[in-house]
Amino acid sequence: xxxxxxxxxxxxxxxxxxxxxxxxxxxxxxxxxxxxxxxxxxxxxxxxxxxxxxxxxxxxxxxxxxxxxxxxxxxxxxxxxxxxxxxxxxxxxxxxxxxxxxxxxxxxxxxxxxxxxxxxxxxxxxxxx
Amino acid sequence: xxxxxxxxxxxxxxxxxxxxxxxxxxxxxxxxxxxxxxxxxxxxxxxxxxxxxxxxxxxxxxxxxxxxxxxxxxxxxxxxxxxxxxxxxxxxxxxxxxxxxxxxxxxxxxxxxxxxxxxxxxxxxxxxxxxxxxxxxxxxxxxxxxxxxxxxxxxxxxxxxxxxxxxxxxxxxxxxxxxxxxxxxxxxxxxxxxxxxxxxxxxxxxxxxxxxxxxxxxxxxxxxxxxxxxxxxxxxxxxxxxxxxxxxxxxxxxxxxxxxx
Numbered sequence: 001x002x003x004x005x006x007x008x009x010x011x012x013x014x015x016x017x018x019x020x021x022x023x024x025x026x027x028x029x030x031x032x033x034x035x036x037x038x039x040x041x042x043x044x045x046x047x048x049x050x051x052x053x054x055x056x057x058x059x060x061x062x063x064x065x066x067x068x069x070x071x072x073x074x075x076x077x078x079x080x081x082x083x084x085x086x087x088x089x090x091x092x093x094x095x096x097x098x099x100x101x102x103x104x105x106x107x108x109x110x111x112x113x114x115x116x117x118x119x120x121x122x123x124x125x126x127x128x129x
Numbered sequence: 130x131x132x133x134x135x136x137x138x139x140x141x142x143x144x145x146x147x148x149x150x151x152x153x154x155x156x157x158x159x160x161x162x163x164x165x166x167x168x169x170x171x172x173x174x175x176x177x178x179x180x181x182x183x184x185x186x187x188x189x190x191x192x193x194x195x196x197x198x199x200x201x202x203x204x205x206x207x208x209x210x211x212x213x214x215x216x217x218x219x220x221x222x223x224x225x226x227x228x229x230x231x232x233x234x235x236x237x238x239x240x241x242x243x244x245x246x247x248x249x250x251x252x253x254x255x256x257x258x259x260x261x262x263x264x265x266x267x268x269x270x271x272x273x274x275x276x277x278x279x280x281x282x283x284x285x286x287x288x289x290x291x292x293x294x295x296x297x298x299x300x301x302x303x304x305x306x307x308x309x310x311x312x313x314x315x316x317x318x319x320x321x322x323x324x325x326x327x328x329x330x331x332x333x334x335x336x337x338x339x340x341x342x343x344x345x346x347x348x349x350x351x352x353x354x355x356x357x358x359x360x361x362x363x364x365x366x367x368x369x370x371x372x373x374x375x376x377x378x379x380x381x382x383x384x385x386x387x388x389x390x
Contacts (some may be wrong), residue, residue, distance in 0.1 A: 028220060029369075029377055049366065051368070094171050
């Protein structure tokens with residue numbers, strides 16, 4: 001039962017998050033059914049409107065590095081939920097769960113991130129005063 | 130020399146004419162809005178305290194209509210909606226940073242600040258950096274307003290409620306998704322404090338060409354005393370877009386090289 005309630009909370013939070021993000025644009029470019037984890041090094045973190053963008057260097061086959069772009073909620077929205085422009089820094093080792101781009105290009109929508117020190121970043125949650 | 134003097138005199142006459150032409154308009158404006166007196170500022174303290182930064186409360190009904198199925202449409206508007214839906218557009222112009230206008234701008238996941246000054250309520254909306262100007266000085270709504278994203282608004286205080294009527298909306302805005310509004314759309318909003326830091330907004334849209342019944346939605350706002358309105362310049366780093374066919378996309382590259390990867 002407890003697991004069910006937790007799952008319900010998670011689904012509700014996801015739905016709420018989805019609705020929030022929809023304020024600026026639709027999810028059409030992302031595959032919401034799919035989930036992909038990418039691991040690499042933060043190249044740059046754009047703390048910008050209307051969306052934050054996390055640029056991650058990911059080592060591919062044969063040592064070729066590819067830069068992925070991950071779209072997150074706005075700094076206004078995230079700033080009221082515990083994030084700051086310093087939440088991710090160039091050089092940080094990170095593992096990020098995304099909803100990948102439908103067209104297969106190296107990008108996606110942010111779901112959650114885990115840093116080398118175990119710190120986890122999420123976008124959902126109540127705004128704090 | 131004579132020619133130079135003549136053109137100089139012509140120039141002086143032209144400048145004086147322009148200055149005089151400006152005067153009657155100034156005088157008229159001044160007559161319509163006298164400067165606020167001390168009593169006008171004092172009177173504000175007796176009004177419900179709407180000041181501060183508000184955001185739609187969790188579960189506060191963002192975008193949720195009183196009627197779960199949405200607005201009741203006239204047959205023509207229903208046909209139009211079906212036609213627009215069949216185009217399969219993936220997004221609307223907000224992806225290109227065009228603000229939604231009324232009524233959509235009041236349902237954003239961003240805060241807004243209410244400012245009360247004599248004869249006016251101003252709503253500073255964080256999303257898309259928008260402002261609504263609501264005149265409460267008793268002026269009537271214009272008979273033939275210019276068409277604006279937020280229309281033209283006048284308000285009045287009814288007990289503890291601020292009642293706002295708005296008309297004259299830009300054809301670039303929609304009533305709801307895939308429902309373009311008609312020329313005669315009218316929006317009435319009733320803002321009421323329901324607690325120390327809660328406000329309800331009841332919004333009723335009427336539109337004889339589009340709606341077969343008034344469309345009413347209700348929302349609850351929460352005041353956040355410690356918040357300030359943040360900057361939101363949508364063009365700062367917008368990588369989303371929708372093309373003329375309604376296809377949505379994302380730019381992962383940045384031709385300017387300024388803010389991209």
